[in-house]
Amino acid sequence: MRFTHDVIVIGAGAAGLTAAGGCALFGLKVALIESHEMGGECLNNGCVPSKALIAAAKRAAVAKEQDRFGIQMTAAKVSWDGVHAHVHDAIAQIAPHDSQERFEEMGCDVYRGHASFVGKKKVQVDDVVLKAPRIVIATGSQPAIPPIEGIEDIPYLTNENIWDLDQLPQHLVIIGGGVIGMEMAQSFRRLGSEVTVIEPGELMGRDDPESVAVVVDQMKSEEVMFVTGKATKVTPGALGSFTVTLDDGQEIAGTHLLVAVGRQARIEGFGLGKIGVHTGRNGILVDARRRSNRKHIYAIGDCREGPRLTHVAGYEGSNVALEITLGLPTRVDWSALPWCTYTDPEVAQIGMTEAQAREEFGDRLTVIREGFDHNERAIAEGDTRGHIKVMTAGKKVVGASIVGKNAGELLLPYTQLITGKASTFALGSAVIAYPTRSEITKAAAFSAWEGTVFGKVPTGYAKTRAWFRRMRPF
Incomplete structure (x- = not known):
């Protein structure tokens, strides 16, 4: 087979950009494929916008402490248009670091379109067929949507579209008490929304319960409402409102619904089954070197089973770049994650x-x-x-x-x-x-x-x- 590139990278998020950039800087000919926005979830609808929103909410929270340390302040006046502009300005300022132009300057051939395997070492993008001895899959993840009756009948929010709200929610109901749910709950409450968090299990369940208790106490003092239960049904109401029914019969009415129950690997539609790449319950199965059962095909970041964090994606991207360019087997180590x-x-x-x-x-x-x-x-x-x-x-x-x-x-x-x-x-x-x-x-x-x-x-x-x-x- 005559190859068009030394390595093909599918996905231009944190994992894919690190792998592609690393390989290109070592002098390999790299094809980088992305069908959506460069920068992936972290830049466009994850870490960057959420931290920008949190920063705005903190400003509002400080102003609410109107008399502290002998300093008197006036009450906060929140402009949602201003908050929205700040969030999108943060994205715009960081975007050049992940841009197509920057990676082309590094030496990558960037293809904007959907990638699909047409052979074990062949990937098609629109009408172009690319061939390489090494392929890196870094297609990321998407919000998991639970099977709740009626949820498709309302315009629910996820971390992918919440940044496009044109107004501050009057009452934000959040299904899920994990990282995204808790960060958004406190932020929107501080900006002036009523907020209710629904969680059937432990809040922030992967963290130390004693640490979580400190945060929960703080959020309760800010009047964030927590409800224990599993959402089973969503019923539309008048003027865009809705009611969430829980498994114990409780009913919670709101104006905006945020679904934040976790992430699902984005692995459908890439032709993985055609070439026999093994997948598990929530992602591509890989070994400690991030290799799939097809040893020349790597899977890094959120698309494989394992921890889903931006810094993990970058770590795996650099590991794979070193292995491909220098031939050094690199195994992940989560002991200090x-x-x-x-x-x-x-x-x-x-x-x-x-x-x-x-x-x-x-x-x-x-x-x-x-x-x-x-x-x-x-x-x-x-x-x-x-x-x-x-x-x-x-x-x-x-x-x-x-x-x-x-x-x-x-x-x-x-x-x-x-x-x-x-x-x-x-x-x-x-x-x-x-x-x-x-x-x-x-x-x-x-x-x-x-x-x-x-x-x-x-x-x-x-x-x-x-x-x-x-x-x-x-």
């Missing part, structure tokens, strides 16, 4: 939660806990919500759960600790700028060695401990 939910306060997790670590290590597990109520920067800022929990097996860190202001920014040291590239002893003895919230990380690391350093509690232990933990100049 981080993620963050950008509620206020944020919930951040890396590695194992306490529950997972207890199941894995049993009596060998030690949980170190530090509260922001002892962090002097948090006290000075008047925001001591939250804590950090560090899970250790012996002296090895296996996970950390953080809830608090800017919790996601505190995850980086734990990437190094969990992978063994740094130690709790080194972190506990580090000199850290005062006053910062990152001192809580040092305090937790120091706690891991307290028994070793001090042995039995000596006289003046509390004073000595406090001095060592802070190591602040006199």
Whole structure:
């Protein structure tokens, strides 16, 4: 077979762009195929617009605290047109980084159209047939829509179309209490909508329950309503309203419905069955090197079974680029996988939660806990919500759960600790700028060695401990 390219990449989201750009920069001839917007879900209807909306909502929340720290403020006046413009301006500012022009400058041949396999090493885009010895599938995911009676009879929202709302919802009903549901619930409530979240199970179920409880308490104080139950039916009402009926008979009326129950791999319509690529319950089946059962075909990002996060997609894209260009087998390692939910306060997790670590290590597990109520920067800022929990097996860190202001920014040291590239002893003895919230990380690391350093509690232990933990100049 005579190849047209060294590698074909299907999908120009976080995973595909990283893989295509990496291969092109190494000098390979790359075909990059995208049928929708360049940048994929993260840029156009995921991370970027949601964080822009969250930023606007935080401004409104601050203004609502009309008398604090001796500062009096007037009540927030929300302009939905202005919020909408801010969200789309954020997308527009970042779009050039993911643009067709940029990747063509890198050396990629960019094809805009639908891709379909017509052979094990052949992909057709419109009337063009491309051929390559290596093919990377990075087609992403789409919102999962549950089988609720009547849901197709109303214009429901997902993360793909909520950014196009022309007015602020009067009462936003959200089906799903995961990351998207919780972030949007708090944001729209702060902007002035009534909000009700319906969730049959645990809110933010993959996170540490103690961390989630802090966020739920905060959102309840902001009058977000939480209802436990499973939505079974949606009935249209007058003037665009609707009623959601739950399995226990409860009825919840609203003006806008957001469906946020998870993601579904986008793998239909690409001809995968024709060439015998194996798929599972929710995506293409891959090995640790992200290879499908057809070893020359890789699947990265949301289209394969596994964690669905933008930074995971980028990680897998770079791994595959290294393997294709340099021949270096690269296996994924999820032992230090981080993620963050950008509620206020944020919930951040890396590695194992306490529950997972207890199941894995049993009596060998030690949980170190530090509260922001002892962090002097948090006290000075008047925001001591939250804590950090560090899970250790012996002296090895296996996970950390953080809830608090800017919790996601505190995850980086734990990437190094969990992978063994740094130690709790080194972190506990580090000199850290005062006053910062990152001192809580040092305090937790120091706690891991307290028994070793001090042995039995000596006289003046509390004073000595406090001095060592802070190591602040006199």
